[in-house]
Amino acid sequence: MSSIPSGLMWFRRDLRAHDNAALAQALRSCERLHCVFVFDRAILDPLPRQDRRVEFIRDSLVQLDERLRELAATPDGGLVVLHGDAAEAIPRLAQELGVQCVFANRDDEPAALARDERVRTGLAGSGIGWRDFKDHSIFARQDLLTRAGAPYTVFTPYRNAWLAKVQAADLAPHPAAARAGVLAARPPRHRHAVPTLQDLGFRPTNLPELGVGCGWRGGAARLDAFVARIDRYHADRDFPALEATSGLSVDLRFGTVSVRELARRAYPVAQAGGAGAASWLDELIWRDFYLQILANFPRVAPPSGEHRSFKPAYDAVEWEQGPQADEAFAAWAEGRTGYPLVDAAMTQLRRTGFMHNRLRMVTASFLVKDLGIDWRRGERHFAEHLLDYDLAANNGGWQWAASTGCDAQPWFRIFNPVTQSRRFDAQGEFIRRYLPPLAGLAAPALHAPWTAPPLELAAAGITLGETYPRPIVDHEAARARTLQRYAVVRAVR
C-alpha cells in the first residue's frame, strides 16, 4: 500500500488529526510521515497585533501537536511549526527532511491557490511531488454541474442536486489511527513547543473570556452541545437572543471539525423527517454553494484588486463617498446608528468576533441600503473582525445582502431595521445584552427609541443624542434613495 518512503503532511485550514482526508491518504501512502504547520508571514504580517483568529489557530495547534504525538506514540513525534513565508518554507523543509511528496487539503481561495502554485513549482524544482485532496467541503469545484455542464449560480437547484448526489462514500470518515505508526519523530532542530503568541509578535485577546474553546476539543464539545438541540434549529435559528445555532462556523473555518462528520450527524436525521436537522443541513449546503461560487467565479474576489459584483451590471451602482459617508460608515462600525438592533449587532461583532446570521443580513442591508455605502467596505470590515471569517461565505453573504450576487431577489428587497427588530428580538433581550444604556426601555419603544414618548425615555434614563444616538438616517427616505441608486442597473442590463 505504501509506496512513498517519506512524505510531509502540511496542515492549513484542517487543524485536526481525525477524519482528515490528506492526512489519512498520506499515512496510507508513506512509510514515514512528517507533519508541519506554517504561520505564514504573508497572512500574519498585515494583521493588527491582537487578533482572535491567530490566538484560535495557535491554541488549536497545541492540541493538534499533542494529538499527533499521542498517535505517533513518542514525545519526539508531533508537529513541526514554522513562522515564515509558506511558499518558501515548505519546499525548504521538504528538501531538508528528504521527503518525496507533500500532502495537503485543498484551499480554493484565490490567494491560497496562488501560494500553492508557488509551492508546487518550488517542490518540482527539487523533484518532490505534491498531492492535494478535497476535505473542506462535501462537494467542491465542478463536482456538481447543471445539465448544461455549467456551475450552479442559484442556491435551490444546487441544493436539490447536492441532495440527489450525496452518497455514504461522500460522508465517510478518513481515519488516521490504524496507520499512525508511520508518523515520524521530528528532527532534533524542530523539536520545539508551538510558539507562543508573543513569539509570533501578537498579544492575547479576550478569546478565553468569551468561552470559545479552541482546537478539535472545542469543536467536538460545540458539536455535541448542538446535536442535543438540533431538533429546534429550524424554529429558533433566527432569534439572536437564543443559543439556537451551532456556533461551529469557526471550526469549519479552521478545520477543527470535519464537515463530513457534521453532515453524517445531520443527514440521517433529516432523511428521517427531522425538520431541525434538514434546515441545518441546508446551511452546510449553503456553505458548499458559496465555496463552489468562489472556485468557479474567482473574479468576485481576486487576491489583489477590488472584489467584483457577481452580476457585473451592479458594478455600475454609485455609492456614497466623502466625509459624510465616512462618518456614516464609522457610526455603523461602532454601533451608533440610532437603530438599536443594528447597534447591538455591531457591538456583538466588536466584543466577541461573532455575529448572528440574521444580524449579519440586517447590518449588511443597513450599510448598503440605508446608508448607500459600497458593500465592499462592509465586507472588509467583517473580514477584519469575524472570528469565523471565510472569504467565500462572507463575499457571498455581502453580495446577497447588496443584491449584487447569486440568488439575489430583485433590487427592491430592503430590510426594515425596526421591523426586523420587532420580529426577531421582540422583547429586546438581545438589544439589552449589548446596549446597556437602553436597558431600562421596554419593547416596543426599544426597537425605535425616537418614537417613544419623552416621559418614557426620561423614566428609562435616556436622553436621545446624549445617552443614545438619534437615528442617523430616516429609513423610508433612504429606501427611496436606494431604489433610485439601483435603477441604474436596469439601464445597464
Ligand SMILES: Cc1cc2nc3c(=O)[nH]c(=O)nc-3n(C[C@H](O)[C@H](O)[C@H](O)COP(=O)(O)OP(=O)(O)OC[C@H]3O[C@@H](n4cnc5c(N)ncnc54)[C@H](O)[C@@H]3O)c2cc1C
Ligand atoms: C453578510 C454576511 C457575511 C457572512 N460572513 C460569513 C463568514 O465570514 N464566515 C462564515 O462562516 N459565515 C458567514 N456568513 C454566514 C452565516 O452568517 C454564518 O456562517 C453563521 O452565522 C455562523 O454561525 P453558526 O456556526 O452558529 O451557524 P449555523 O446556523 O449553525 O450553521 C451551520 C454552518 O453552516 C454554514 N452556514 C450557515 N449559514 C451560511 C450562509 N448563509 N452562507 C454560508 N455558510 C453558511 C456555516 O459554516 C455554519 O457554521 C455570513 C452571512 C452574511 C449574511
